[in-house]
Amino acid sequence: MTRIFIPRDAAALAVGADRVAARLAQEAAARGLDLTIVRTGSRGLHWLEPLVEVETPSGRVAYGPVTPADVVPLLGAGILDGDTSESDNHPLFLGPTEEIPFLKNQTRLTFARCGVIDPLSLDDYRAHGGLAGLTKAVAMTPAAIVEAVTLSGLRGRGGAGFPTGIKWKTVLDCPDARKYIVCNADEGDSGTFADRMIMEGDPFVVIEGMAIAGLATGATKGFVYIRSEYPHAIDTMTRAVGIARRAGMLGTSVLGQGSSFDIEIRTGAGAYVCGEETALLNSLEGKRGVVRAKPPLPAHKGLFGQPTVINNVISLASVPVILDKGPEHYRDFGMGRSRGTIPIQIAGNARHTGLYEVAFGLTLGEIVDTVAGGTATGRPVKAVQVGGPLGAYFPRALFDTPFDYEAFAAAGGLIGHAGITVFDDTADMLKQARFAMEFCAVESCGKCTPCRIGSTRGVEVVDRIGRGIEPEKNLALLTDLCNTMKFGSLCALGGFTPYPVMSAVTHFPDDFVAAPVVEAAE
Amino acid sequence: MDRHLVSSDIATSVAEIISDLKHLEGPLLPILHAVQDTFGHIPNEAVPMIALGLNLSRAEVHGVVTFYHDYRSHPAGRHVLKLCRAEACQAMGGDRLGDRAKRRLGIDFHQTSADGSVTLEPVFCLGLCSTAPAAMLDGAVHGRLDAHGLDTLLAEVGA
Numbered sequence: 001m002t003r004i005f006i007p008r009d010a011a012a013l014a015v016g017a018d019r020v021a022a023r024l025a026q027e028a029a030a031r032g033l034d035l036t037i038v039r040t041g042s043r044g045l046h047w048l049e050p051l052v053e054v055e056t057p058s059g060r061v062a063y064g065p066v067t068p069a070d071v072v073p074l075l076g077a078g079i080l081d082g083d084t085s086e087s088d089n090h091p092l093f094l095g096p097t098e099e100i101p102f103l104k105n106q107t108r109l110t111f112a113r114c115g116v117i118d119p120l121s122l123d124d125y126r127a128h129g130g131l132a133g134l135t136k137a138v139a140m141t142p143a144a145i146v147e148a149v150t151l152s153g154l155r156g157r158g159g160a161g162f163p164t165g166i167k168w169k170t171v172l173d174c175p176d177a178r179k180y181i182v183c184n185a186d187e188g189d190s191g192t193f194a195d196r197m198i199m200e201g202d203p204f205v206v207i208e209g210m211a212i213a214g215l216a217t218g219a220t221k222g223f224v225y226i227r228s229e230y231p232h233a234i235d236t237m238t239r240a241v242g243i244a245r246r247a248g249m250l251g252t253s254v255l256g257q258g259s260s261f262d263i264e265i266r267t268g269a270g271a272y273v274c275g276e277e278t279a280l281l282n283s284l285e286g287k288r289g290v291v292r293a294k295p296p297l298p299a300h301k302g303l304f305g306q307p308t309v310i311n312n313v314i315s316l317a318s319v320p321v322i323l324d325k326g327p328e329h330y331r332d333f334g335m336g337r338s339r340g341t342i343p344i345q346i347a348g349n350a351r352h353t354g355l356y357e358v359a360f361g362l363t364l365g366e367i368v369d370t371v372a373g374g375t376a377t378g379r380p381v382k383a384v385q386v387g388g389p390l391g392a393y394f395p396r397a398l399f400d401t402p403f404d405y406e407a408f409a410a411a412g413g414l415i416g417h418a419g420i421t422v423f424d425d426t427a428d429m430l431k432q433a434r435f436a437m438e439f440c441a442v443e444s445c446g447k448c449t450p451c452r453i454g455s456t457r458g459v460e461v462v463d464r465i466g467r468g469i470e471p472e473k474n475l476a477l478l479t480d481l482c483n484t485m486k487f488g489s490l491c492a493l494g495g496f497t498p499y500p501v502m503s504a505v506t507h508f509p510d511d512f513v514a515a516p517v518v519e520a521a522e
Numbered sequence: 523m524d525r526h527l528v529s530s531d532i533a534t535s536v537a538e539i540i541s542d543l544k545h546l547e548g549p550l551l552p553i554l555h556a557v558q559d560t561f562g563h564i565p566n567e568a569v570p571m572i573a574l575g576l577n578l579s580r581a582e583v584h585g586v587v588t589f590y591h592d593y594r595s596h597p598a599g600r601h602v603l604k605l606c607r608a609e610a611c612q613a614m615g616g617d618r619l620g621d622r623a624k625r626r627l628g629i630d631f632h633q634t635s636a637d638g639s640v641t642l643e644p645v646f647c648l649g650l651c652s653t654a655p656a657a658m659l660d661g662a663v664h665g666r667l668d669a670h671g672l673d674t675l676l677a678e679v680g681a
Contacts, residue, residue, distance in 0.1 A: 011653050014665030046652035188647055190608030196649040221547075228592055229648050231661055264546075267555055269590035272646060286550030286576075288589040304547065347651030348613030354652050376614070385609055389646075421610045421651065435612070439646065445589075 002035045002080050005053040005060065007115065009042035009200050010232045011193065016067060017050040023068040024052075027075060035080065041201015043115030044355030045102055047376075053097055054079050061087075062094040102352055102371070107333060109325075109341050110318045111357045114201035120239055122247050125204045131249070133320030137212045138257040142172055145216035149319060151327035153339025157194075158184055158275075158312030159387065159416040159492070161338075161405045164319075167309060170299035171217040174307035179219035181210050181261075182284065182303060182310040185226040185233070186268050186275040189388025191347040191419030195313035197355055199226070199233035202317070203240035204249075207263060209316030211254055212323060213309050214261035222263040223303070225280055228270055238265045272443040276491045277310045279445055290445045291491045312417070314343060333359035338404040346372045348385075348421035365399030368422060379424035383432075383508065387416025389439050390496035392503035393429065412503060414496070429508035434462040436500040440493060450485040451494025457481060458501065468514030475505065475512065529567065535560055536568045540575040550576060550586055554593055563594035599634040599641040601679040604658040607644040610651030619655050619672055620644070626676055640681045 006012075006021045021037055028035050045051055048064035052074075061084055063074060070092060078086040087093055094100055108114075117124035125131065137145050150165025171179055183206060187195040199206060210222045224241075226234050241263050244250045252260045271289045273279045278292035281303050302308025318340065322330045330340045338360035344367060346353050351373035368374070368384055375381055383393040392413030394401070401411045408415045423432075437458035444451045461478045465471050482498035489495040505512055539556045543549050550572070557568050564587050573580045587593045605620050620631070627635045627642055634641040650656035653665030659675050667675075 010648075010663050011650050011665065014650050014653050014656060014663040049653065187649060190606075190647045191610045191651045192647075193649040193651055229645060229658075232663075266548075266551065268592075269551060269555070270592035271590050283551065284548050286548040286586065288585055290589075345651070348610040348654060389609060419610075419651065421613055423613045427613065432609070432612075435609070439608075443646070 002082075003038055003055040004035055005038050005040050005055070007042040007049065007051065007201075008039040008119075008232075009049075009115075009197060010230070011046050011197075012042050012049040012051070013232070015049050015065065019068045020050045020052065020066050020071065023071045027071055031075075033075075033080065038118050040117065041114045041119050042197060042355075043097065043103060044111065044197065044357075045100065045352075046354035047352050048094065051094075056082055056084065058096070060097045062097040062100065063090065063092040064094060066092060102354070102356065105371075106357050107341050107359055108357050109321045109330065109333075110205070110314060111198065111202070111343055111355065112321070113205065114198055117202070119201050119203055119236055120243060122204065122243055122249075125202075129324065130204055130320070131208060131255075133323035134208045134211055134249070134255060136323050137215050138255050138259065140215075142216050142218060145212060145323070146172055148323060148327045149216070152322040152330040153327075153334070153337070154315060154318055154322060154330065155338070155405065156312055157314035157318070157342070157417065159189075159414065161415070164311060164315050167299055167311070168213065168216050170297070171219065171307045171309050174300065176307050178221075178306045179217055180303045180306055180308040181213045181217070181219045181222040182281065182308055183210055183222065183224040183313055183316055184275065184277060184280055184310055185224050185230075185237075185313045186280055187230070187313070187417065188227060188272040188275045189390070189417050189419055191385065191388055191421035192345050192417040193347070193419075194343040194345055194355060194417065196230050196233050198313060198317050199230070200236050203237050204244060205317045205320055206237070206313055207240060207244050207249065209319040210263060211250065211261050212319050213311065213316060215254065215259055217307075217309055219307075219309065220260045220262070222261065223266055223284055224263060225266050225268060225274070225284055227268040227274075234265060234267055241265060271445075272439075273445045273491070273493055276493065279491070281308065281310065288445070290447050293490055314417075335359075335361035335402065336404050336406055338406070342403065342415070342418050344371075344403065345417075345419045346422070347419055349375045349377055349424050350420075350422040351376050360402075360404050362403050363399060364394060364401045364403065364420075365396075367403065367420060368399065372420070372422060375422055375424040377424050379426065381422060382425040382427050383423045383429060383504075385421040385423070385432075385500065386419070387414045388419050389436060390414070390492055390499055391416045391419075392499040393432065393507060394503070395507040397507070412506075413499060429504040429511040430462060430466050433501045433504040434459055434466070436497050436504075437462060440497040444493060448489040448491075448494050450488035451497070454481055454485045454494065455497065458485075458497075462501075465512055466514055471512070471514065478505065532561070532565050532567050533571065536565075536571050540572060544575055550578070550583070554587060558593060562597040566595075599638050601639060601660050602641045602643060603675065603679070604643045604645040604648070606646070606648050606650070606654070606656045608647040608651075610647075611655040614654040615668075616655040619667055619669070622669055622672055623676070626673070627681055635681055640676070640679050
């Protein structure tokens with residue numbers, strides 16, 4: 001019996017993975033072939049999706065991107081033969097999956113199982129090192145778990161980069177009987193999809209991370225707040241929680257060790273601002289997703305006024321490997337105060353799009369030119385937006401910036417959720433600046449005036465610059481407006497929208513010079 | 523005070539949803555999702571019932587319904603096409619795709635074609651930024667869309 005692996009990750013489904021799987025199943029039935037199709041998460045080599053892997057005695061061999069029409073020729077080329085002596089002539093042959101440079105050069109700690117296992121098989125999960133972290137955690141004191149997470153140097157992967165261990169310690173130190181773990185899966189930033197991939201490809205690691213957080217802080221209830229734009233992730237996480245509960249990984253006695261922890265999956269309702277932690281808490285409580293002023297911190301008064309750990313999906317999913325292999329193992333990757341690995345998401349106009357987990361410290365240029373291989377269109381790279389819609393646009397002149405929280409802040413940008421969106425030289429940066437303001441206007445929760453009103457005024461000012469109306473005066477006005485938004489907004493939406501706007505103005509000034517307006521004859 | 527009668531089938535379903543879900547912590551969004559899943563929108567009649575059931579004011583429930591982009595005050599067309607308009611899709615020609623969809627359907631975003639077949643909606647990121655430009659048609663995802671791919675989707679829904 002030969003096992004064939006085809007992803008069911010949404011990115012693979014979007015380019016026809018289901019049709020490929022159906023065609024293969026149909027052909028296998030017609031020919032009486034002895035094969036099993038295993039649906040996995042994605043390996044993250046998205047430009048090669050649908051990526052089909054065939055199990056051979058010497059490991060998995062990959063073919064891609066496969067269309068339904070390729071199925072019969074691939075079978076004809078002998079992909080099921082057990083050796084690749086003939087099928088390696090096929091144009092879609094990619095060789096052993098693990099040897100593909102894009103994958104081979106990664107350090108997969110958080111995403112070690114993603115794309116490898118059947119996401120909903122707890123046996124697969126265990127066989128590939130799953131539950132080792134939680135097994136250790138149940139034998140540890142809460143303070144020792146918190147200490148391990150602190151030592152690892154893990155910082156919030158949602159974008160803010162706050163040390164996870166310190167957040168946990170704050171909640172642990174609260175005497176309250178009722179505490180919560182909230183997993184922020186409201187991944188709304190364009191150019192990011194790591195949360196979606198891990199929830200679809202290895203949901204148990206998120207559950208395990210939350211259970212460890214519960215043990216560490218004394219919280220007994222967890223919520224995963226997933227955006228409604230992610231129906232596949234919602235479905236996979238919901239089913240995984242059910243399986244975990246039945247297996248005793250969740251419930252009144254986690255792994256039979258007496259501590260109680262359970263998880264509920266909640267669906268967002270299309271508000272980008274709910275990715276901000278306090279807006280998310282309000283949304284979970286059934287309120288408008290309006291940002292709260294801090295203090296009080298969510299760690300002191302969070303969900304329903306109780307002490308709450310609110311962490312990004314990737315932060316929580318990185319905890320099991322830290323407990324399993326030890327905080328030093330994780331901490332020894334990275335640079336400066338950015339420890340461990342970061343799943344970089346390469347998006348937009350790049351030749352090699354997908355997820356690349358690596359230690360902090362690669363330069364932006366290495367990521368864009370070497371890992372991503374430049375643009376998909378083959379044109380020169382003009383700008384790279386790092387960190388989603390609130391992240392700065394970087395020109396080639398700043399490509400020596402190392403991927404590190406502090407280095408990006410020093411260069412006038414942010415890592416955010418580590419999404420990188422590549423633009424070629426056809427991009428119009430004035431249009432991108434206008435979009436940043438427009439997006440902020442659409443998504444503002446309305447609490448802070450600079451964000452609510454300033455974003456709309458921002459669109460108008462950019463439009464005036466684009467039409468060549470008093471450009472110097474309007475550029476000064478835009479700069480002033482951005483300053484007001486940056487310092488006068490409670491959260492990152494109003495506070496960081498100036499990053500894409502001002503980086504576009506600063507690094508691409510030519511795009512803000514309007515073509516001369518031809519005056520109509522009197 | 524509303525004097526009009528609540529149509530009985532809506533009232534029955536909404537009452538059932540409320541009684542099924544009101545035990546949850548923070549039950550309002552799950553209830554609204556269930557109501558919309560059942561009716562395709564949030565019927566006006568549902569708002570006072572939910573308010574009463576959760577001991578909230580009608581203004582509070584109305585405020586929540588109108589805050590979130592997902593909740594509709596009217597039913598959508600028979601099909602809903604969501605086109606991603608965010609940066610990664612822009613970098614791969616998403617704007618041109620949006621213009622084409624609007625032209626082919628003769629409508630703008632947030633509108634429904636005259637025959638009621640398709641509602642066109644913008645979406646800011648489907649998490650398919652590595653297979654851009656992306657769209658979602660009735661919950662099914664589509665990536666690497668070009669003009670031909672879009673036309674094929676539109677043909678599928680008879681537009």
